[in-house]
Amino acid sequence: xxxxxxxxxxxxxxxxxxxYEFLVDCLEKLExxxxxxxxxxxxxxxxxxxxxxxxxxxxxxxxxxxxxxxxAHTRWATHGKVSLENSHPHICNLKRFAVVHNGIIENYxxxxxxYLSEYYFNSETDTxxxxxxxxxxxxxxxxxxxxxxxxxKILVGSYSLVIIDNLNSEKIYFIKNGSPLFIGVGENxxxxxxxxxxxxxxxxxxxxxxxxxxxxxxxxYSVYFAEKEVKKKEHELxxxxxxxxxxxxxxxxxxxxxxxxxxxxNIMDNYYDFTLNKNLINKLKQTKKxxxxxxxxxxxxxxxxxxxxxxxxxxxxxxxxASEFYYENNVDVENAFLIFISQSxxxxxxxxxxxxxxxxxxxxxxxxxxxxxxxxxxxxxxxYANKEIAVASTKAYIAQILILFxxxxxxxxxxxxxxxxxxxxxxVTDIYQQKNKFLEIANNMKHTSAFYxxxxxxxxxxLEAALKLKEVSYIHAEGxxxxxxxxxxLALISEDVPVVAxxxxxxxxxxxxxxxxxxxxRKGKVFSIVTENIGINDDIILKEVHDYLLAxxxxxxxxxxxxxxxxxxxxxxxxxxxxxKSVTVE
Numbered sequence: 001x002x003x004x005x006x007x008x009x010x011x012x013x014x015x016x017x018x019x020y021e022f023l024v025d026c027l028e029k030l031e032x033x034x035x036x037x038x039x040x041x042x043x044x045x046x047x048x049x050x051x052x053x054x055x056x057x058x059x060x061x062x063x064x065x066x067x068x069x070x071x072a073h074t075r076w077a078t079h080g081k082v083s084l085e086n087s088h089p090h091i092c093n094l095k096r097f098a099v100v101h102n103g104i105i106e107n108y109x110x111x112x113x114x115y116l117s118e119y120y121f122n123s124e125t126d127t128x129x130x131x132x133x134x135x136x137x138x139x140x141x142x143x144x145x146x147x148x149x150x151x152x153k154i155l156v157g158s159y160s161l162v163i164i165d166n167l168n169s170e171k172i173y174f175i176k177n178g179s180p181l182f183i184g185v186g187e188n189x190x191x192x193x194x195x196x197x198x199x200x201x202x203x204x205x206x207x208x209x210x211x212x213x214x215x216x217x218x219x220x221y222s223v224y225f226a227e228k229e230v231k232k233k234e235h236e237l238x239x240x241x242x243x244x245x246x247x248x249x250x251x252x253x254x255x256x257x258x259x260x261x262x263x264x265x266n267i268m269d270n271y272y273d274f275t276l277n278k279n280l281i282n283k284l285k286q287t288k289k290x291x292x293x294x295x296x297x298x299x300x301x302x303x304x305x306x307x308x309x310x311x312x313x314x315x316x317x318x319x320x321x322a323s324e325f326y327y328e329n330n331v332d333v334e335n336a337f338l339i340f341i342s343q344s345x346x347x348x349x350x351x352x353x354x355x356x357x358x359x360x361x362x363x364x365x366x367x368x369x370x371x372x373x374x375x376x377x378x379x380x381x382x383x384y385a386n387k388e389i390a391v392a393s394t395k396a397y398i399a400q401i402l403i404l405f406x407x408x409x410x411x412x413x414x415x416x417x418x419x420x421x422x423x424x425x426x427x428v429t430d431i432y433q434q435k436n437k438f439l440e441i442a443n444n445m446k447h448t449s450a451f452y453x454x455x456x457x458x459x460x461x462x463l464e465a466a467l468k469l470k471e472v473s474y475i476h477a478e479g480x481x482x483x484x485x486x487x488x489x490l491a492l493i494s495e496d497v498p499v500v501a502x503x504x505x506x507x508x509x510x511x512x513x514x515x516x517x518x519x520x521x522r523k524g525k526v527f528s529i530v531t532e533n534i535g536i537n538d539d540i541i542l543k544e545v546h547d548y549l550l551a552x553x554x555x556x557x558x559x560x561x562x563x564x565x566x567x568x569x570x571x572x573x574x575x576x577x578x579x580x581k582s583v584t585v586e
Contacts, residue, residue, distance in 0.1 A: 008088075008102040010181075011198055012071040012162045012172045015189030015218020020065045022200065023072040026191070027056045029198035029244055031074050032389050035575050037087035041098045042070035047166040049098065051087045068218070069169050071162050073100035081124070090128045092135035093119050096166050099134070101127040102179040102194055103159030111154065130155070134163060148175055148213040149227055158348065162192055171215045176208040180346050180372065183208065183221050185234060190216040196237060197387050204234040207370045235370060243387040253390035253472070253573045257559050261428045263395045264421065266384040267402050274417050276410045280379045283361050284411060287337040289316045291357075293325055294341040295349050297393040300464040301400035302341050304551045307457055308408040322349035326356055333360040338377075340364045343388065343396040345371025365403045367396055381407070390574045392471045394559050397464065398552045405548050420546040427543040427553045437540055438557050441527045442564030447496045450475055451489070452558065453482040454502035455512055461502055461551050465558030472566040472573045482515035495523040500558070503530040503538075504550040529557050 009030025016022045023040050031038070039051035040059060044067030052058040056074060073088035091098040105111070108126035111133055112119075119132050133154070137147045144165075151161075158178025165171070174181065174192055184191040184202035196205050206221070212230065214223040223232050249255035284290070290309060292302040302319045309317045325331070326349065338360050340350050345366035354362065354376055364377040367385050374380045383399035409417045450469060452462035462479030469477040480489055482501070493499070499519050503512045509530075516526050528538040531550070535541035542553050566573045 008100075009074040009194055009198070010071070010088075010100045010102050010160060010162055011073075011191065011193040012069075012100070012164070012174075012216075013189060013191040014069040014170065014172050014216060016068060016186070016191070016201075019068050019070045021060075023070050024056060024059050025200060026193060026198045027059070027072045027074055030193070030195055031056050032391060032575070036075050036082040037084070038072070038074040039087045039089050039100075040065065040070055040072040041089040041091070041100075041164060042067040043164050043166055043169045045166070045169060047091060047095070047098050047164065049089055049091065051084045053082055053084060053087065067169065069164065069172065071098065071100045071164055071172065083123075086123045086125050088125075088127060090123065090125065090131050092131045094135055097131055097135050097138070097163055098166075099127060099131040099161055099163045101130060101159060101161050102181075103157055103177075105130060105155055105157045105159060107154075107156040130159075130161065131163070144171075144173055144215070145213070145224060145227070148173060149224075151175060152177065152211055152213065160194060170217050172217075173213075173215045174208070175211075175213040177210045178348070178351075181208045182206060183216060183223075183232075184237070185221075189218050190221055192216060197243070199237060202237050205237050206232045206234055207375065208232075238369075243389060251390070251563075251567075251573050252388075253392060253394065253563050256388055256390055256394045257556065257563065258432060259386070260395045260398050260556065261425060261432070263383075263385045263399050264402065264425055264428065266386075267399060267406075268418075268421055270382070270384045271406055274406055274409060276381070276406065277379060280363060281410045283337055283378075284407070285313065287315070287335060287361075289333075289336040290318070290339060291325070291333070291336060291360075292317065292319045292339045292341065293322050293350060293353055294319075295322045295347055297397050297464060297467065298341040298343060298347075298400060300460060300467070301397055301404065302339070303460040303463070304401050304457060304548070305339070305341075305404035305407075307460075308404055308548050309411070312408075312411055320353075322347065322353050326352045331357070333357045336360050338362040340366075340373055340377060341400055342371075342373055343367045343383070343385075343393060343400075345373040347373075351376075365400055367399070391576055391579050392468055392562070392573070394468075397555065401549070401551055405546075408548065415546060420549065423543075424545050424549050424552065427545050428556065430543045431553060431556050434540060434557075435560060438560035439564045441498075441500065441539065442561045442568060444498050444525060444527070445469070445473065445475060445561065445565040445568075447498065448476060449492065449497050450477045451492075451497065451499045452477065452479045452502065453485065453499060453512070453515060454479075454554075455482050455508045456505055457547075457551050458502040458504055458512075458554060461554045461558070464555055465500070465502075465562070468559055468562035469565060471579060472562050472576050473569060473571065474577070475565065482512045485515050485518060490518065490522065493519050493522045493524040495525065497524060499524055499526045500561070501526055501528045502554050502558075503528065503534050504542075504554055505547075506533055509534050529554060 042065040160179040183206040466477035466479040
């Protein structure tokens with residue numbers, strides 16, 4: 001089957017008054033996970049369903065469905081186009097069971113041919129096949145647990161399922177495999193969702209593991225694995241602030257760009273003496289080979305981490321894109337150490353790499369406690385960046401670099417880390433005060449292509465800067481090594497192609513400025529972002545920080561440029577087309 005990626009939000013609740021409105025509120029907090037379509041099913045002695053392709057808020061414009069048990073979904077389209085027919089929840093042919101689903105069923109065609117050849121289908125989704133298969137087996141076993149266990153044995157892929165029965169208005173059923181799923185425990189009600197941050201009025205939560213299944217009612221829940229009930233640990237839900245409050249900002253992306261100073265302070269507060277687990281540091285000191293594994297923005301942060309670790313103890317340090325690393329041949333992880341970087345801790349490509357290379361000791365750098373990678377890896381370090389709502393990552397990226405910086409400090413105490421953090425705070429404050437200059441550059445991003453150029457760490461930032469511009473403005477952008485321009489890319493330069501040059505290293509300033517002159521001689525328009533030890537007549541001049549932190553101060557201006565460019569084009573910066581926040585399904 002063709003590999004596809006998706007991310008959907010699912011939530012269910014039983015026992016809550018005004019269930020429909022409650023589910024809409026929870027669903028709004030999950031909309032970052034997919035916003036092609038949405039729907040709610042409520043059971044009030046009959047399953048009633050509302051669906052929309054106009055966003056979660058539009059569900060409130062429809063008839064408010066009554067009942068104290070329901071499930072809801074916000075979709076990222078994979079199987080089938082965006083339409084009401086393909087949106088969730090889906091109901092079986094007999095109209096008894098309804099389901100919401102996050103994931104991909106890889107063997108859906110085989111299931112359809114073998115078990116459901118006489119069934120009819122209203123949608124193009126694999127989800128409708130699941131609920132009819134559930135209905136088919138329930139007719140055989142007349143027992144929900146046996147039916148759920150049978151599904152686990154047949155379904156191939158990664159999935160979380162939440163199911164309701166119109167003949168039972170007191171229970172919600174579930175299966176978890178590969179895609180995240182959590183139970184939320186409230187007073188006289190229980191809920192279930194793909195993200196704990198959508199929970200409202202919940203006291204504790206339970207992390208579900210792969211191949212676990214069961215049910216929840218308003219006053220209890222039961223979880224099973226291989227037909228045996230398992231005791232689950234409840235975790236206190238720690239939500240320190242309402243990350244969904246825009247606090248006067250027009251968009252989450254701008255809010256999150258300007259929360260980065262707070263993130264720096266959060267990291268200083270939570271790593272107050274900057275001393276990490278001794279066993280972790282000893283492992284890193286002893287290992288000869290380190291693999292840093294990430295995807296997208298996290299991969300770009302890993303490239304900065306490699307620069308930090310390269311000079312230490314003659315180690316081999318490799319940075320790998322997770323989706324490719326999993327398929328590499330002849331990878332020897334004996335005596336190696338793996339560093340996984342994942343904002344969500346649920347990135348499917350990284351989880352696959354963990355499964356393949358699990359014999360090696362590992363560290364995850366993540367924003368989410370009790371996420372899959374957090375539970376699996378030998379060690380964990382948290383970003384303390386609070387949740388990102390905008391799809392394009394900003395504050396998580398700089399937090400990842402800072403955690404790698406703290407790891408580097410623990411391996412070799414060759415600088416005063418508190419002083420470097422304070423200098424960084426001062427530099428970021430100065431960046432915020434230059435917003436109008438970033439807006440001026442963004443106003444020149446009027447064409448179909450743009451380039452970022454640099455050398456060394458600046459080149460790695462160029463990759464991230466180009467990604468941000470592509471994500472939110474839909475302008476084709478590339479990050480280029482400035483020295484490689486003459487080896488092909490100069491052919492693309494013209495007066496219609498803006499170029500942003502990053503220069504933070506005095507030793508290679510001349511080389512980058514030579515490249516700038518090459519571009520100008522071909523009528524290219526160049527904007528320069530430099531540090532104050534370099535700045536002469538440049539467009540943006542930034543206060544200096546430690547060499548390893550230059551990536552942070554060089555990246556923030558490019559985040560602003562991407563944001564302002566998208567706003568000028570009247571685009572939705574928080575929810576760019578065809579993208580979702582993280583990838584939890586392969």
